[in-house]
Amino acid sequence: MIEVENLKKYFSSGMLRKRYVKAVDDVSFHIEKGETLGLVGESGCGKTTIGKAILKLIKPTSGRVIFDGVDLLKLKKKKLRRLRPRMQMIFQDPDSSLDPRMKIGDSIAEPLKLQGDINKGEIKGKILELVETVGLNPEHVNRYPYQLSGGQNQRVVLARILALNPDFIIADEPTSSLDVSVQAQILNMMNDLKREIHLTLLFISHDLEVVRCMSDRIAVMYQGKIVEIGKTEDIFDYAKHPYTNTLISPTSIGDRVILDRDMKNASDYTLGCVFYQRCPFAVERCSKKEPEMIEIGKKHYVLCDRVT
Amino acid sequence: MYKYRKIGLVIGISVLAAFVLIAIFSPVLAPYDPYKITGAPLEKPNRNHLLGTNNMGQDIFSRLVCGTRATLIVGFGGALLMVLIGTCVGIISGYYGGKIDELLTRAVDVVMALPMFPLLIMLAMFLKPSILTLIFLMGILGWTGCARIIRSQVLLFSESNFISGVKAIGASDIYIMVKHVFPNILPLVLVKFVFATQDCMLMEVGLGFLGLGDPFMIDWGQMINRAYIKGGFALGLWWWLLPPGVSIAFLSLAVASVGHSFENEINPRLRRMIL
Numbered sequence: 001m002i003e004v005e006n007l008k009k010y011f012s013s014g015m016l017r018k019r020y021v022k023a024v025d026d027v028s029f030h031i032e033k034g035e036t037l038g039l040v041g042e043s044g045c046g047k048t049t050i051g052k053a054i055l056k057l058i059k060p061t062s063g064r065v066i067f068d069g070v071d072l073l074k075l076k077k078k079k080l081r082r083l084r085p086r087m088q089m090i091f092q093d094p095d096s097s098l099d100p101r102m103k104i105g106d107s108i109a110e111p112l113k114l115q116g117d118i119n120k121g122e123i124k125g126k127i128l129e130l131v132e133t134v135g136l137n138p139e140h141v142n143r144y145p146y147q148l149s150g151g152q153n154q155r156v157v158l159a160r161i162l163a164l165n166p167d168f169i170i171a172d173e174p175t176s177s178l179d180v181s182v183q184a185q186i187l188n189m190m191n192d193l194k195r196e197i198h199l200t201l202l203f204i205s206h207d208l209e210v211v212r213c214m215s216d217r218i219a220v221m222y223q224g225k226i227v228e229i230g231k232t233e234d235i236f237d238y239a240k241h242p243y244t245n246t247l248i249s250p251t252s253i254g255d256r257v258i259l260d261r262d263m264k265n266a267s268d269y270t271l272g273c274v275f276y277q278r279c280p281f282a283v284e285r286c287s288k289k290e291p292e293m294i295e296i297g298k299k300h301y302v303l304c305d306r307v308t
Numbered sequence: 309m310y311k312y313r314k315i316g317l318v319i320g321i322s323v324l325a326a327f328v329l330i331a332i333f334s335p336v337l338a339p340y341d342p343y344k345i346t347g348a349p350l351e352k353p354n355r356n357h358l359l360g361t362n363n364m365g366q367d368i369f370s371r372l373v374c375g376t377r378a379t380l381i382v383g384f385g386g387a388l389l390m391v392l393i394g395t396c397v398g399i400i401s402g403y404y405g406g407k408i409d410e411l412l413t414r415a416v417d418v419v420m421a422l423p424m425f426p427l428l429i430m431l432a433m434f435l436k437p438s439i440l441t442l443i444f445l446m447g448i449l450g451w452t453g454c455a456r457i458i459r460s461q462v463l464l465f466s467e468s469n470f471i472s473g474v475k476a477i478g479a480s481d482i483y484i485m486v487k488h489v490f491p492n493i494l495p496l497v498l499v500k501f502v503f504a505t506q507d508c509m510l511m512e513v514g515l516g517f518l519g520l521g522d523p524f525m526i527d528w529g530q531m532i533n534r535a536y537i538k539g540g541f542a543l544g545l546w547w548w549l550l551p552p553g554v555s556i557a558f559l560s561l562a563v564a565s566v567g568h569s570f571e572n573e574i575n576p577r578l579r580r581m582i583l
């Protein structure tokens with residue numbers, strides 16, 4: 001369904017001396033139809049950037065994104081626009097995901113209107129149907145986003161997206177800014193929808209537990225790189241990468257982890273493993289040579305040279 | 309504080325509305341034909357001539373009333389053109405970013421570096437002076453401030469999630485700019501428009517004073533000029549010199565007061581929209 005190959009996104013900053021932040025650095029993975037891939041990693045590791053780059057909402061530095069056999073990054077603007085409704089993204093902050101000057105109803109109707117050939121009566125019916133699907137009240141339709149809670153706004157975003165009948169959705173920490181109870185409701189709803197309409201999903205979160213309950217497979221990300229990817233059970237039971245292990249049980253090797261503050265910008269390092277500075281098992285060779293992705297089980301890959 | 313602002317807005321709008329009404333109904337309100345000689349030269353204010361007469365025996369009050377039009381038309385017209393150009397450039401520049409933005413920002417810098425009023429004077433001297441010329445000149449010389457502030461606002465906006473969301477739906481850039489970007493910066497555009505109106509009115513009177521106004525219309529600047537040149541100032545004939553000056557001062561203050569109330573009203577709103 002979707003294939004990402006060697007995707008890179010470097011942000012440059014500085015006028016005279018250009019500095020690069022390697023937000024996404026040579027990432028490859030694929031998601032099959034109907035499958036949910038979870039993407040975990042600490043804040044700032046490049047998860048949102050991957051999501052936006054896949055949908056070409058920001059221009060990737062290099063790489064390929066193939067959706068249903070079409071290379072999105074080579075696509076002409078017009079063709080891309082026509083393809084876009086099939087791929088959608090839910091953003092982290094629901095309150096900034098809606099036009100503050102548009103009523104909820106108009107926001108939900110917008111994708112329908114942009115698709116064309118649908119009359120007013122049909123739109124009205126469809127809006128009410130969608131509002132119900134996502135668990136909102138019909139009277140919310142005449143309100144503005146600032147009059148609703150974060151959870152309600154996220155439901156509106158979901159309704160808007162469902163109006164398009166997309167094949168592929170990227171959910172970027174859709175619940176991380178919401179209360180725990182609301183979080184559970186939204187996650188349950190997404191799980192139901194997934195089953196009902198056979199969605200393909202890239203589910204992004206910094207919370208491993210949330211990802212666990214949503215995903216078929218999990219990709220673990222660290223500083224712009226995917227360091228381990230595999231089936232959900234395998235990641236939890238047979239995690240091989242030391243970083244994955246710190247995520248699963250933070251105390252297991254926590255006392256040995258060295259957090260070098262200067263390394264916040266570890267992307268300056270071009271040589272060696274991204275995790276070298278924090279890795280308890282690192283040997284000298286890890287700082288010299290970039291590790292390669294190796295297959296250690298069925299659909300289970302690790303970016304580490306020390307795994308045997 | 310809030311109450312004072314509100315009072316400022318009400319007074320400002322009332323004064324402005326009064327001037328607009330005067331401008332519209334000036335032919336009815338003026339007691340005499342402002343061009344006709346209706347009395348002796350240099351009459352003092354009296355029952356027939358409320359503000360006396362000028363050196364040619366024309367009724368000063370009638371001329372004052374009829375002069376309102378030129379200032380208002382140039383003020384609003386010039387501001388409209390300024391804000392129109394500024395908003396378009398600002399939105400395009402901020403929305404697209406990249407090369408287009410660089411190019412437009414450079415253009416803004418160049419036009420902004422030009423000394424506006426001296427250039428306005430020069431161009432007005434070369435071109436056929438008329439109301440439309442003045443509006444046109446003010447528009448093409450004065451849009452940069454608006455463009456710059458709108459651009460920075462749009463720049464912030466374009467990175468927000470909801471713009472990404474609309475893009476992801478498959479909307480065209482034009483659609484996004486018209487339907488989403490513009491409505492969200494409209495309050496700012498209004499504030500810019502009001503202050504631009506003030507600037508244009510003052511410039512109009514200034515140009516009138518320099519004799520560069522529309523020769524087929526009476527304007528306040530030209531009245532002040534005449535009073536000054538023909539000895540009104542030297543003779544201390546305040547009723548000749550003062551009324552146009554006081555009128556433009558009142559009008560300008562009223563517009564500024566409306567602008568400031570709008571600005572205060574909008575600032576917290578803009579902040580909420582972006583964060």
Ligand SMILES: Nc1ncnc2c1ncn2[C@@H]1O[C@H](COP(=O)(O)OP(=O)(O)O)[C@@H](O)[C@H]1O
Pocket residue numbers: 011012021022023041042043044045046047048049050
């Ligand atoms: N528009 C941008 N300009 C410059 N740097 C950016 C931009 N967006 C993100 N980054 C940087 O890229 C890195 C990854 O960011 P992001 O993808 O938002 O991480 P995450 O979603 O995992 O928290 C961060 O270091 C961030 O500072």
Ligand SMILES: [Mg+2]
Pocket residue numbers: 044047048049092172173
């Ligand atoms: Mg993020």
